[in-house]
Amino acid sequence: MKIETRRFLLRDFEAEDWPAFEAYHADPRSAEFYGEAQSHPDHARELFELFSRWAGEEPRCNYQLAIVRRDAGQTLIGCCGLRRDEPASPATELGIELAPDYWGRYRYAVEVMVALAEFGFTGLELREIYGGTVSANSRIARLAESLGARAVVRPAPEWMAARGWQQVEWQIGREQWRERLTSGDMSASGSR
Numbered sequence: 001m002k003i004e005t006r007r008f009l010l011r012d013f014e015a016e017d018w019p020a021f022e023a024y025h026a027d028p029r030s031a032e033f034y035g036e037a038q039s040h041p042d043h044a045r046e047l048f049e050l051f052s053r054w055a056g057e058e059p060r061c062n063y064q065l066a067i068v069r070r071d072a073g074q075t076l077i078g079c080c081g082l083r084r085d086e087p088a089s090p091a092t093e094l095g096i097e098l099a100p101d102y103w104g105r106y107r108y109a110v111e112v113m114v115a116l117a118e119f120g121f122t123g124l125e126l127r128e129i130y131g132g133t134v135s136a137n138s139r140i141a142r143l144a145e146s147l148g149a150r151a152v153v154r155p156a157p158e159w160m161a162a163r164g165w166q167q168v169e170w171q172i173g174r175e176q177w178r179e180r181l182t183s184g185d186m187s188a189s190g191s192r
Contacts, residue, residue, distance in 0.1 A: 001055065001063060005115045007108075010065040010080060012055040013048065017066050020076035021048055024099035051079070059087040063119075067098070067112055077102045080112050082120050082129070090127040092120055096143075109143050117147065121174045130171040144170035148180045 003010040013021075025044035054062040064081035068074045078098035084091065094116055096109050120126045132154075133140040144151065149172040156167040 001065065003065070003115050003119055004070075005111050007070060008077075008112060008115075009068050009070050009074070010112065010115060011068065013051050013064075013066045013079075017068075017076045018048055020099075021066075021079070024078070024101075027100050051081075061085065061087050061089075067096075067108075077108070078112075080116055082116055082124065082126075092124070092126055092129055094120065094129045094131045110146060113143060113147060117172070117177060121177050126174065128171060128173050129177075130169055132167060132169045141168065141170075144172075147172060148176055 001012050022044050025047075051064040054060070054064055062081065062083045064079060064083065066076055067078045067080055068076050076099075078096065080094075080096045082092045082094055084093065094113065096112055096116075098109060102108055117129055120129050131140070131144065131149075141151065149170040151168050151170045154167040154169050156165060160167055
């Protein structure tokens with residue numbers, strides 16, 4: 001599985017990606033908005049193995065892909081994915097995780113998110129894409145807003161509420177996405 005953008009290759013994980021994946025998950029900044037379950041030391045290994053299993057599933061429900069820079073020797077800078085419970089589901093969850101050293105840099109997340117949304121709406125014929133975050137994660141809020149997604153506040157799990165946060169789910173439908181593309185607000189290359 002491969003999706004190419006101007007600067008990135010989104011592809012299935014390879015064994016050689018493990019050291020970089022482990023390193024950025026060990027960075028304390030990576031756990032900033034996670035609960036205790038996602039912060040334990042074995043979590044990165046469990047995720048890496050899960051992503052490999054998903055790549056071999058038939059039919060495939062989940063596309064969790066490595067984000068590598070095309071101009072830097074396939075340097076892993078994070079991961080992204082479209083995840084759903086059933087192959088025929090018309091809606092899927094989109095997620096992006098960049099290594100902390102790449103946060104806020106040159107619209108990386110926008111370029112990746114646009115490519116994933118285009119794959120989801122065109123390649124997988126989805127009707128809706130959604131994602132979730134905590135109310136304190138302003139970077140994701142700005143990213144979702146830049147794509148024209150609407151935000152819905154949901155009841156927060158206990159660990160979020162204990163920190164004074166709410167759970168925010170953003171959603172965008174295929175027609176809303178198409179309107180955004182045809183109006184020139186977004187392009188498939190990730191530039192506005």
